[in-house]
Amino acid sequence: MAITHLKGNVVNLEGNEVNVSDLAPVVKIVGQDLSEIEVGGEKGCAQILVVVPSLDTPVCAAETRKFNEEAAKLENAQITVVSMDLPFAMGRFCTTEGIENLKVGSDFRNKELSKAYGVLIADGPLAGISCRAIFVINASGVVTYKEICNEITEEPNYDAALQAAKEATSTSCCGSCH
Template sequence: MATVKFKGELEVSLNGTELNLGDIAPVVSAVAADLSDIQIGGQKGKAQIILSVPSLDTGVCAAEARKFNEAASKLDNAEVIVVSMDLPFAMKRFCTTEGIENLKVASDFRAKAFAKSYGVLQANGPLAGLTARAVFIVNPSGKITYKEIVPEITNEPNYDAVLAAASEATSTSCCGSCH
């Protein structure tokens, strides 16, 4: 079972299936801001940058969403999806207030299917039941080509590494089967 830290001291266990590079990204359903179903993972014919955050109502998560919203506007053949346990209404309000237009939001509040299938469900600590901070990049063929479980929940991911991996996953020079 993977672990991360919360505020440097508390060790938080993560529940669910631990995924590795080269694994096929599980297909799961979550709830979009408009209350429709949104599919995450699997083969979509385009890259997926999947951001797992505890809550868009925190400064760190909001900053991460703004940064990736800006980056998403420069990516071709990709979709960026932010997944949390926030209710769809709160996610929609956040996107409207922050001018977020280049990424999708997905709430995992109903079944926690994403958190369990991707191994990012916090099992203990003050944020138990929420998703840990993580990034998964899935190539057009559905394979995980990048994974970062951020070791300290209150820190942002390694943007440079994520964006480099996203650029590689969205490259039209590769069919995606070589990764």
């Protein structure tokens, strides 16, 4: 069982721990229009899964804005921000914040992504939602980068994640990501 921290206190994570060089589990999350979005696995392009606790926090909002800005600069990549927020709240957030360059998806129904990637918070005041994490998956469906933020209340290492994303996008693309 992996751990992270919430304001210095240890928080345990549950689910299947996914590491670099593992095949990325294929899971379904809920889009802001209530449609199913499939992420993970082989997609023919790079995928960046940005897992956040809730878009309704300043750190998660800032992170999503940053990845939205960077998504416009990446080719052959699909960025999906995943939270436990209800799809309607995600839609309001995206409209208000001008989020147009990435997808947002909710893991609220079955917590399928959180369990499959080992990012579900098991205890403490945030039990039942996801920690802050990033997974970069190459076109072949292999995880090439993983970051579980040591402190949930702090932003990830954008430079490292974006460098991994650029490396993962350097493979040929079938054009299905855009």
